[in-house]
Amino acid sequence: MNLTKSVWPFILLLALIKFALPFFLQHPVYELHRDEFLYLEQGRHLAWGYMEVPPMLSWLSYLTHVFGGSFFWVKFWPSLFGAITLIVTCAMVLEMGGKLFAVVVAGLCIMFTAYLRLHFLFQANFLEVFWWALSAYFIIRYINSKQIKYLYWIGFSFGCAWLSKNSVSFFIIGFAVALLLTQYRSLLLNKHLYGAGLLALVIALPNLIWQYNHNWPLLHHMEELRETQLKFLSPVDFLMGQILMYFTAFFIWVMGLIWLFTAKSKPYRMLAWIYLTVIVLLIVSSGKNYYSMGLYPMLFAAGSVALQQWTTVKLKSLRWVTVAVILFLAGFTLPMAMPLWEPDKLAAFYQKRDVEGTGMLQWEDQQNHSLPQDFADYLGWKEITEKTEKLYQSLPQVDKDSTVVYCRHYGLAGALKYYGKDAQFKSKVISDNGSFLHWIPNEFGFKHLIFVGRRMPGADDEVFQHFEKVTLIDSVTYKHSRQLGDKVIFFENVDSIGSKMAAEGLKQMKQEFNRKKL
Incomplete structure (x- = not known):
């Protein structure tokens, strides 16, 4: 990664804060999440696949049991990968020409948006976000260097992403569409692109064989989701989720998407087409709003660079106003992002602030309750x-x-x-x-x-x-x-x-x- 000596300490500091912060923001009365119990048990039954997810999370579960299985070790892995995701995001900033200010903004975006909760849940989503972000980083590296080795690193990331969550197929389709719509379409005639695809296939093959031998439980699982959850979702709810999940810094990713379509960032336009393609696919397939979370590290990186480039000389003071706004909104939304207080106090806070009107208290049964569903899943x-x-x-x-x-x-x-x-x-x-x-x-x-x-x-x-x-x-x-x-x-x-x-x-x-x- 092209990290200068002067910026590296700041990135490490941000990563350390990212790792430690959730441990101080969750009240100790809350237990593990219901899904975490399933994934922890998978670590005692290692296989190349499961009905819900591919095997990578189970390997971390196995290590969790080796280390004693305590609350800390359960939460260690999402926190660690969250910190590494922040580092990868900051590395994308540097690759796209960002300096220290852009690095700080991108780091805050990863710390104080929906990733705050995501990176404290032992679920496959934190692995999905990491591998998607790493794929985007290697795409940028290839764009900047034209070195063939980065095509293979992209293939490696795609293969590992499949072993963490099969939804990477959306990102791969987005990548293919982006090749067709940009100056990089010539890569479709490059044998190394297909070599990278073969590498991804070889990595994913053990899980594909497992899926075949078990009559494709992935398809059964998706059908069950459609019948019990996805059928209640609407495109409007999905699109609103793309704003609300990143409320504290949504304007950064919006700026990033706009900047990627400008002439100055033309080499990186592929990232914008990947984003739009995946969003369309998720809307058409009635995906949940968090299915897109792997897309936003690259947009936050791009938005941070855009902010730096658009606020020079006279507008330079707006940079720190932006940082202040992100931190202010983070403090305002923190009780919705993490279970800060014991349940009675948290429920009273939601009632006083009329949080019900935001839809955050609506569960899968389409009814409003005293706590968000995720928080209620930590209790009892x-x-x-x-x-x-x-x-x-x-x-x-x-x-x-x-x-x-x-x-x-x-x-x-x-x-x-x-x-x-x-x-x-x-x-x-x-x-x-x-x-x-x-x-x-x-x-x-x-x-x-x-x-x-x-x-x-x-x-x-x-x-x-x-x-x-x-x-x-x-x-x-x-x-x-x-x-x-x-x-x-x-x-x-x-x-x-x-x-x-x-x-x-x-x-x-x-x-x-x-x-x-x-």
Whole structure:
């Protein structure tokens, strides 16, 4: 990276602040996010793919468990990659001709926009943003140097991005469209471009083979998302999200997009076409607003350079006004970006400021609640774990040995495995939701079942109709939790028909995602 000695210390300082800041901004009452429990469990079942995401996050999960699995190590990886993403963004600034001021502005954009929360969540999105940003950096390096090696670095980044999240296919399509629409279309006849594509394919191949052998669960997952979430989204909501997610500095990325289309930045116009292509693809496919987050580091870099170039001599004072505005808006929006206070205080703040009108309190059920859905997803896990494990530990040993703990969704199952204290108890936890389905032993017997989920199983859940006794034990009472009302129910003495139905149902569900080997 072309970092001068004078700028390097500032970039490192910004990166250090970026890494450490979220640890001080989240109130300790909040637990892990429901999705984090799933991804942590993937680290105990290493494979080349999962129903939800490719394998790269599971490698970091494995390391998290090696280091003890504490809250710090869970959050270490998104914080680290957030800091590195900031460095890559600042490097793009320098490559496009920016100086120290532009570097500072770009760093603030990565620190105090939607990336503040993103880079404290152990989810594949922080890897996606990093690899997209790195791809953009190598594109700029190629533009500046015309060195063939950077085509291969682009291919390497695309391949690694696929192993972190399959959505890089949008960026790759955007890259292809940008080649066609710019002076770089001659690259389409360059054998090294296809060599770079082959490198990306080789890196992604293990996951592609895994997808094939499991009947493309990626497609099943996307179909489920469309049926349960994406169908509620509108193009207007998506486009508004592109402003609101970066509210503290949205004018910087807007300036960046405009600047990329100016004559002075013509060599980098490819980045603008990549952005517009991906945005159009996401609108057409009803993507969520955060699916585009990997695009904005390059726009913030471009916008910072534009601001520097447009505020020379007489307008130079506007530079520091811009920095002040970003910091002011960051302070104003901080309670919406991070769970700064305990839930009651935060909910009262939202009510006083009428945050409901912004849509930030609307969950996937399209209803407004006391906290943003992400924040509500941090609560109630310890409570449900303690109540479930208390029931399990109250059983005689002979009943413990013949009891399974069945959870309706992966968040509950993962939370019980993460917060549970007894190894035998944790080994009894199963779920047929998401990747947990594949981790249920093919052969397992049980006499009793502890059910953990929102609703009492109905008549259509036939297996549950074959128990001798059913007792409602407890439920989640944390009022701000998304798990409020989740129940712990004890089902005793299953009959032979119920046992057989459970085994056959499990076999059938697994077969749907496993291609028969010839």
